[in-house]
Amino acid sequence: MSEHYYSKKTSTDSEEKTWAFQLRGHEFEFTTDHAVFSKREVDFGSRLLVEAFLAPDVDGDFLDLGCGYGPVGLAIAKDFDNRHVMMVDVNDRALNLARKNAVENGITNITVQESDRLQGVKDRRFASIITNPPIRAGKKVVHMMFEEAKEALLEQGELWVVIQKKQGAPSAKQKLEELFGNVDVVEKQKGYYILKAIRFD
Numbered sequence: 001m002s003e004h005y006y007s008k009k010t011s012t013d014s015e016e017k018t019w020a021f022q023l024r025g026h027e028f029e030f031t032t033d034h035a036v037f038s039k040r041e042v043d044f045g046s047r048l049l050v051e052a053f054l055a056p057d058v059d060g061d062f063l064d065l066g067c068g069y070g071p072v073g074l075a076i077a078k079d080f081d082n083r084h085v086m087m088v089d090v091n092d093r094a095l096n097l098a099r100k101n102a103v104e105n106g107i108t109n110i111t112v113q114e115s116d117r118l119q120g121v122k123d124r125r126f127a128s129i130i131t132n133p134p135i136r137a138g139k140k141v142v143h144m145m146f147e148e149a150k151e152a153l154l155e156q157g158e159l160w161v162v163i164q165k166k167q168g169a170p171s172a173k174q175k176l177e178e179l180f181g182n183v184d185v186v187e188k189q190k191g192y193y194i195l196k197a198i199r200f201d
């Protein structure tokens, strides 16, 4: 059976690598491994998302949905140390790396937890949900994530998404418009779109 970064269990051999990367003006050391998304450097889209992100007006925790080895949630947790960042993923290896990367970078205002979409954090509400979604898991899964994200946001909470035009940015934008009644293209670079939708009801 083929193995993907969105699989829950990872049987591929482990070969951890550690490298440095700067995000939001902070120097990080990330450890990554086989069968984890973007293992050689921080993905261009994730970096664009992290750099574009602004805290919402509303108080509350943040959620990094599909955290992988942790670059998005950890960079945001570092910069907003008055907020708590919940980081979730389905992939066990990614979750363990995210925990390790939090420790190695001295970041404590986070919780790393297994969750299929938002099913594992059903009782929680967030001020911002930030995601580089698992395109390869399919449009149905990604759009379900958007639906569940809307329900999990506080009033005036914000959903931030990075998605490439060729991987479905137009249909993601349309889905967010339908769900939230608003969507903003915060940034566009090299075919990557940063979309933001605000929960008003």
Ligand SMILES: C[S@@+](CC[C@H](N)C(=O)[O-])C[C@H]1O[C@@H](n2cnc3c(N)ncnc32)[C@H](O)[C@@H]1O
Pocket (backbone or CB within 6 Å): 005, 006, 007, 037, 038, 043, 046, 065, 066, 067, 068, 069, 070, 071, 072, 088, 089, 090, 091, 094, 115, 116, 117, 118, 132, 133, 134, 135, 137, 141
């Ligand atoms: C495009 S990657 C982004 C990873 C990480 N945020 C980064 O920037 O490197 C999407 C992530 O979503 C995770 N994922 C796939 N299906 C998921 C699901 N049903 N629920 C939660 N996370 C999922 C994958 O394991 C993967 O780590």
